[in-house]
Amino acid sequence: MSAVMITRKVRKWEKLPGKNTFCCDGRVMMARQKGVFYLTLFLIIGTCSLFFAFECPYLAVNLSPAIPVFAALLFLFVMAMLLRTSFSDPGVLPRALPEEATFIEMEIEAANGNVPAGQRPPPRIRNVQINNQIVKLKYCYTCKIFRPPRASHCSICDNCVDRFDHHCPWVGNCVGKRNYRYFYLFTLSLSLLTIYIFTFDIVHVVMRSVDSGFLNTLKETPGTVLEVLVCFFTLWSVVGLTGFHTYLISLNQTTNEDIKGSWSGKNRVQNPYSHKNIIKNCCEVLCGPAYPSVLDRRGLMQEDSPASETSPPSSSSMNSVPQTTHAMLCLQKTTAPLIPNEHTPDDVKPSIADSAEKTPSPKEEESPAPKLPPLASPETDAETSIIKDKAH
Amino acid sequence: GAETFHNLQELRHSASLANKVFIQRDYSEGTTCKFQTKFPSELESRIERTLFEDTVKTLNNYYAEAEKIGGQSYLEGCLACATAYLIFLCMETRYEKVLKKIAKYIQEQNEKIYAPRGLLITDPIERGMRVVSFECHAAISPIHWSQKYKFKDV
Numbered sequence: 001m002s003a004v005m006i007t008r009k010v011r012k013w014e015k016l017p018g019k020n021t022f023c024c025d026g027r028v029m030m031a032r033q034k035g036v037f038y039l040t041l042f043l044i045i046g047t048c049s050l051f052f053a054f055e056c057p058y059l060a061v062n063l064s065p066a067i068p069v070f071a072a073l074l075f076l077f078v079m080a081m082l083l084r085t086s087f088s089d090p091g092v093l094p095r096a097l098p099e100e101a102t103f104i105e106m107e108i109e110a111a112n113g114n115v116p117a118g119q120r121p122p123p124r125i126r127n128v129q130i131n132n133q134i135v136k137l138k139y140c141y142t143c144k145i146f147r148p149p150r151a152s153h154c155s156i157c158d159n160c161v162d163r164f165d166h167h168c169p170w171v172g173n174c175v176g177k178r179n180y181r182y183f184y185l186f187t188l189s190l191s192l193l194t195i196y197i198f199t200f201d202i203v204h205v206v207m208r209s210v211d212s213g214f215l216n217t218l219k220e221t222p223g224t225v226l227e228v229l230v231c232f233f234t235l236w237s238v239v240g241l242t243g244f245h246t247y248l249i250s251l252n253q254t255t256n257e258d259i260k261g262s263w264s265g266k267n268r269v270q271n272p273y274s275h276k277n278i279i280k281n282c283c284e285v286l287c288g289p290a291y292p293s294v295l296d297r298r299g300l301m302q303e304d305s306p307a308s309e310t311s312p313p314s315s316s317s318m319n320s321v322p323q324t325t326h327a328m329l330c331l332q333k334t335t336a337p338l339i340p341n342e343h344t345p346d347d348v349k350p351s352i353a354d355s356a357e358k359t360p361s362p363k364e365e366e367s368p369a370p371k372l373p374p375l376a377s378p379e380t381d382a383e384t385s386i387i388k389d390k391a392h
Numbered sequence: 393g394a395e396t397f398h399n400l401q402e403l404r405h406s407a408s409l410a411n412k413v414f415i416q417r418d419y420s421e422g423t424t425c426k427f428q429t430k431f432p433s434e435l436e437s438r439i440e441r442t443l444f445e446d447t448v449k450t451l452n453n454y455y456a457e458a459e460k461i462g463g464q465s466y467l468e469g470c471l472a473c474a475t476a477y478l479i480f481l482c483m484e485t486r487y488e489k490v491l492k493k494i495a496k497y498i499q500e501q502n503e504k505i506y507a508p509r510g511l512l513i514t515d516p517i518e519r520g521m522r523v524v525s526f527e528c529h530a531a532i533s534p535i536h537w538s539q540k541y542k543f544k545d546v
Contacts, residue, residue, distance in 0.1 A: 080476035287469040
């Protein structure tokens with residue numbers, strides 16, 4: 001009696017390691033915790049709906065019909081950028097296959113020579129020279145690769161991401177090489193949208209108050225009050241964030257490098273990736289080529305497997321983790337746990353938020369930004385607890 | 393049919409036991425995709441140095457073309473931005489076009505140069521653009537090679 005092998009078409013995304021969730025049969029790729037992302041969607045769509053319902057009829061008639069039209073276009077652009085940032089592969093580097101991992105291990109052992117028993121082997125670092133600066137490439141124990149320059153391991157998603165910027169809970173994804181420009185355009189367009197709605201809210205209230213009086217206006221359009229509140233708080237954070245990222249782009253730096261202070265200070269290496277020219281840096285980051293995803297998510301696995309009962313990891317667990325309280329205040333930037341601490345992502349997760357406050361004024365809740373627990377890697381100890389104030 | 397498939401399974405199994413050489417990335421010019429042209433000693437007996445270097449240099453040129461930041465990439469970027477990047481749903485990016493050229497080039501090189509010498513190059517995109525892997529096999533009949541490629545095309 002021969003066993004019947006049912007060949008089920010398994011796509012590669014179903015077997016990818018890491019803590020991502022996939023939707024639409026691998027077309028959409030996000031982080032596991034999406035609660036804050038839904039909040040972002042709710043805030044944007046909610047506020048804009050109120051704007052279209054309360055302000056636009058009045059303004060279209062009394063000022064100009066172009067106002068709602070432009071608002072609609074801006075809103076659509078913001079949504080497109082948000083979804084693009086959230087749903088795309090940030091630049092995840094696939095883990096090394098066993099042969100490659102073995103090959104690298106052999107190279108490391110050859111380079112280290114004979115380590116006397118009882119002594120710890122030297123840290124796995126490869127030095128490369130980039131534009132006449134020595135850059136250290138660190139070995140990732142989880143992915144079993146030497147991370148390319150500017151890549152970093154995101155402990156939330158458990159992936160190495162190329163040109164890792166930060167993990168953003170607001171968009172529910174990492175921000176890396178492939179989606180940084182969408183993220184930047186999202187924050188930029190959202191700033192414009194917020195300013196636009198805020199301005200026209202004020203204009204609307206003023207115009208109506210002239211006719212009916214201030215209190216009556218508020219009674220007639222209660223939505224306006226809500227919008228103004230949301231916009232006021234959003235303005236400070238999003239505009240500040242856009243300013244911060246504009247600064248980073250002009251220097252061709254990532255948030256991760258900025259937090260770790262990789263290129264600052266006298267004894268440090270100068271940024272070898274910067275073209276020393278603001279325009280060139282901006283062009284490279286924003287107008288560079290659209291990098292392809294190296295994760296072949298929708299490719300078919302080339303093996304027969306008996307029909308497996310494992311359901312694809314496309315369902316999300318919507319548990320709000322303690323880190324969402326940090327998310328309410330500021331953007332979460334995780335410094336990837338460097339060697340050799342990558343095997344304990346779950347323990348460190350709740351306190352892993354390196355909340356560098358980028359905004360001068362607090363949002364709804366007020367609580368001090370926590371210090372990051374010291375990571376095993378000695379060189380990042382000091383840097384991870386630095387809270388930078390980069391308000392612009 | 394089933395027999396062909398069985399042969400290919402065998403080949404793939406033998407491939408995983410075969411000797412593999414990994415050509416690493418060359419980061420001397422930054423994060424642009426470029427592979428080291430240093431000839432590895434493991435391949436000395438298998439292939440001529442000049443052929444190896446030609447292959448890697450041509451690959452490097454292709455990647456440089458894909459990642460070039462100039463007039464065409466600006467145009468593509470601005471046009472895409474103006475359409476809120478929706479244009480990428482129907483249009484192929486320049487990088488993707490070059491990747492297709494690279495895949496074709498590698499297949500060509502494998503068929504003409506490497507397979508007859510018992511070697512096989514894997515497209516770097518299958519390894520996250522980290523390495524170009526060269527697999528060394530014992531001599532296998534050409535018929536099996538062409539069968540393997542037909543499967544790879546699919």
